[in-house]
Amino acid sequence: PKITFVQPDDSRQTIEVNDGATVMLSAVSNDIRGIVAECGGSAMCATCHVYVDPEYVTRIPPVSEVENEMLASAASERRENSRLSCQLVMGNGVEELVVRIPPRQV
Ligand code: FES
Numbered sequence: 001p002k003i004t005f006v007q008p009d010d011s012r013q014t015i016e017v018n019d020g021a022t023v024m025l026s027a028v029s030n031d032i033r034g035i036v037a038e039c040g041g042s043a044m045c046a047t048c049h050v051y052v053d054p055e056y057v058t059r060i061p062p063v064s065e066v067e068n069e070m071l072a073s074a075a076s077e078r079r080e081n082s083r084l085s086c087q088l089v090m091g092n093g094v095e096e097l098v099v100r101i102p103p104r105q106v
Contacts (some may be wrong), residue, residue, distance in 0.1 A: 001014070001016070001017055001018075001021070001091050001094060001095045001096065001097070002014060002016055002017070002095070002096045003017055003020065003023055003026055003027075003090065003096075003097050003098075003099065004097070004098040004099070005032045005034075005044040005083070005097075005099060005100075005101060006099070006100040006101065006102050007033060007034060007054075008034070008100075008101060008103045013030075013032060015032075016028045016092070017080070017090050018092065019091030019092065020089060020090070020091055020092075021089070021090050021091070022039055022041060022082060022085065022086050022087070022088060022089055022090070022098060023030065023048075023050065023085035023086070023088040023090065023097065023100060024037050024048040024060075024084075024085040024086035024088075025041065025086070026090070027048075027085065032101075033079075033101070034101035034102070035047075035048050035050075035085060035105070036048065036105040036106060037077075037085075037086060037094070038079075038106075039086075041086035042086070043064075043066045043067055043084055043087055044070065045070070046070045046071060046074040046084060046105075047061075047075070047083050047105040047106055048058065048072050048073075048086045048105070049071070049074040049075070049076060049082060049083075049084065049085070049102050049105060050083055050084075050085045050088075050096055050099040050100060050101060051079055051081050051082060051098075051099065051100040052081045052082075052083050052088075052097065052098075052099050052100075053081075053098035053099065053100065054081055054084060055069040055098070056096070056097050056098060057080075057081050060088060060094055060097070063083065063087075064087065065080075066071065067083070067087050069086050070084060071083070071084065072080075074097055074100070074102070075104050075105055075106050076102030076103050076104055076105070077102075085099065095104060
């Protein structure tokens with residue numbers, strides 16, 4: 001699968017990842033700026049907030065209850081397409097994703 005990260009300044013980076021990789025871990029291991037991920041992927045911090053490109057929103061599983069609660073405390077504005085990137089798993093039908101990094105995570 002392929003993930004494209006769009007920075008607040010509109011610069012883009014596309015990376016290839018393995019099936020089962022989360023968007024958060026893929027970002028961290030590829031030195032993508034702007035994903036803090038303080039809690040390490042437990043849906044407990046909301047510092048891995050991303051905006052999923054509207055084109056892809058319906059292609060990924062919906063927000064869980066825990067994710068929904070955490071997103072309420074995200075540092076940047078929450079939008080309809082806000083997600084926690086640690087809860088987004090690539091593969092299993094999700095072969096491509098474009099996500100925008102919010103202006104700040106803390
Ligand atoms: Fe903490 Fe995603 S890394 S909520």
